[in-house]
Amino acid sequence: MPVKHHDPIGRYVTIEVDGKQYKVFYLSNGKGTPLVCQHTAGCHNHQWRGLLEDDEITQNYQVIAYDLPRHGKSDPPHNTEWWKEDYKLTAEHYCNFIVELCKALDLDDPIFMGSSFGGNVALQLALKYPNKFKAVIPVEAAHYSPGFYIDWWRHPHANAAQVCGSGVWDLMAPQSPDMDRWLTWHYYTQGSEAF
């Protein structure tokens, strides 16, 4: 099989949000209107792998898929002893992060797309920052979710990676291609601490 080089490039940008210093990783490809993509909780920007290399989309949009801090290649904050705190992501901090990231990347009138908790924050951005985005696309979003804590993800006697991966199995339709289902499972085995 011949070697294939792909177009998306990866880069880091350091930003400060509410006093926290984040080194943020993102993948980018395409030209045109910025399309900023937020992955689901506990996952990372590989969820957008198809979009990043879609010929039709990348002809008209610059797809920017970032890793939220504590996900994928974006570390927890580099200026706090985060290991001494319980991780809680507030809607306010989440919105502030996205706005600061778009500002740091100098994006002109971007479209924001987010899935699951990314969809929820898309609605928050539309409410709180309507002038900073051309549009928002909430994917599998909810305007309200009661929320819950899933202790099994942190149980020291369970395989947290597999609990996390298998916990999202039902979120995928059984007709979905096996490769895509298992890739999602694989990504989630990497994100159990943040999920």
Add this chain to the structure above:
Amino acid sequence: MSMDINTWAKKFQELTDNDETISAMAKYYTCSFLFDMGKVKVIVEMHDGKVKNINTNPGGLDPYDFALRASEATWREFARPIPKPMFHGIYAASFREDLKIEGNHLVLMQNIRNFIVQFELLRKSGVPV
């Protein structure tokens, strides 16, 4: 029409023991679980990824680690080649349908990866209800 329980048990065992996805991570897949399908109850005993025994007539004191209990109608939905929404997984069915997951949940969570793969084999084996 439901199949004979022993025919089902043989088929489910064969499917499990020959499943490549389970075999890829078989070591330590050791636990036992009860499928409570109403009139029919079975205890599946797993050892290192293979079926050690399927008890098709469990007594009151026969042990198991955890149990899945649901109506016959729900088990038949689980066994469709492509289940209807909310019957397509144990989380969905326990949140939205009448599936109850009881017993030692820790053992289920320790074996969850292989268990959900094996549970989906019901779509090939059918159910004896």
